[in-house]
Amino acid sequence: MVVLTALLVGALGFVQFQSTLSRETRQDLDSVINAVEQALLVTPERVVLSPDRLPRLAELSSSRFRVIRAEQVFLEIGGRYPAEAEGWFKTERLLEHGFVLQAALETRSQSEALRAFWHTELLALPISLLLALVAAYLLFGYLMRPVRHLTEATHAIAQQRFPKPIPVPPGQDELSNLAESFNRMAQAVEGFLERERNFSRYASHELRTPLAALRAQIEALEQGLLTPQESLPAIKRSLERLERLLAALTALTHSPRKDxxxxxxxxxxxxxxxxxxxxxQRRITLEGELGARVLGYEELLQQALSNLVSNALKFSQGRVEVEVRQGAVVQIHIRDRGPGVPEEELPRLGSPFLRIQPRIDGMGLGLALVRHIASVMGGRLEFCNRPGGGLEATLSLPRLEVSHA
Known part of the structure; x- marks a missing residue:
């Protein structure tokens, strides 16, 4: 295909160049025949050339003219008028009294130009073909690179290996849109599988204890070691713990589906x-810029704040301060007056099933859920010990920008 295209382009170039030469030759011949006609004095008996009226034109040196009437030659200008047509471009013009002015322009220079052009085309054709093939190869590789990236990434995802996002080609064409859509899809699939793995890991880790307690109560009841009145409260507590645990695990491993x-x-x-x-309620103090607004999910934010406040109330017997600050982001500070947390444990706060004080009832999922909600809403969760004692949790969320019409 590339070879045929190059040959076609070369042939079209030659035809166009030949047409241009013919048109210029015709114009040159019309120009000189007009000049010669103006220099002729025509009478009924003869035709006389006035040399002083003949302009100096370069084309005159390669032209021949003659005036005839009834096959009789009355005048020849520039030399003998050629009888053959090859190598000459001829035309004629009717004069007064039946005379005819014939003109012939030599086309040797035009033929040489055509031959030189054709030789140049033949010489340039292999080079042009080579360059065209190289350009086609490079262009094909450039166009197919995003497709290769997509193919490799698809094979990796099929094996549950998630590569880095594939490069997005510049521009707004179908390939760039496809690459962006694929990256979003791969990220969503990776998040879904990660949440499912987390759910399985968390569930197998934490469900073991309440299920074991529930089994022990049932076996004791079956063996008559406990009465139903003694076993039912413990069984009910185990079931309630399982319900809370499953609700927390579900919230921790799923993302919201609405905007x-x-x-x-x-x-x-x-x-x-x-x-x-x-x-x-009497122990809670709300202060700061309470009118601040964020872009997120009200149910998730309420869950996160409830967990943080409940955590502060659980580990502190004094007041709990909640302050809202608004700057580049919205920061919600929850401060308690409890014992605080050892400095080496601060980076681990928010990890699933982490319990700093095992004596206090809990599943170790409350702060992990808060950290997950902060990530979903594009924010972050941080902890620090207060200088005067107690722990301060800071939930930072993107501020909702209000446009002024």
Whole structure:
């Protein structure tokens, strides 16, 4: 295909060059025949050339003219008029009194130009073909590179190996859109599989204890070691723990399916406080820029704040301060007056099943769920010990920008 294209382009170039030479030759001949006609004096008996009226044209040196009437030659200009047509471009013009002015322009220079052009084309054709093949190879490789990346990434995903995002070609064509869509799909699939693996890992780790306790209670009941009145409260507590654990695991390993919405932080905090007991409500202090708004999920934010506040109330007997600050991001600070956390344990806070004080009831999933929600909403969760004692948790979330029309 490339060879045929190059041959076609060369042939078209030759034809166009030949057409251009013919047109210029015709124009040159018309120009000189007009000049000669103006220099002729025509009478009924003869035709006379006035040399002083003949302009100096370069084309005159390669031209021949003659004036005839009834096959009789009356005048020849520039030499003997050629009888053959080959190598000459001829035309004629009717004069007065039946005379005819014939003109012939030598085309040797035009023929030489055509031959030189054709020789150049023959010489340049192999080079052009080679360059065209190299360019086609490079272009094909450039165009197929995104497809190769897609193929390799697809094979990797089929083996549950998730490569880095494939490079997106520049521009807004179908290949770049396909690459962007594939990267989003691969990220979603990787997140889904990771959540499923986490759920299996967390469930196998944590369900073992309440299930073992439940089995022990049932076996003791079957063997008559305990009465139903003695076993039922323990069985009920184990089932309630299993329900809480499954709810927490489900929230920890799933992401929201709806689009984020504007959420008012102060309103969400008030809902969290309303769900506390009267005694716990008296220990909570809300302050700062409570009108701050974030873009996220109200249910998830309420869950995260509820976990942080409950955690602070659980590990502290004094007041719990909740302050909202608004800057480049919205920061929600929860400060308690408890014993704090050893400095070496601070980086681990928020890891699933981590329990700093095993004596206090809990599953070690509350802060892990908060960290997961912060990640889903594009924020982060940080901890630090307060200088005067106690722990401070800071939940930072992207601020909702308000556009002014």
């Amino acid at each position: 984020p919405e504007p959420v008012e932080v102060g309103l969400t905090l008030r809902l969290v406080v309303q769900n506390l007991s009267a005694e716990e």
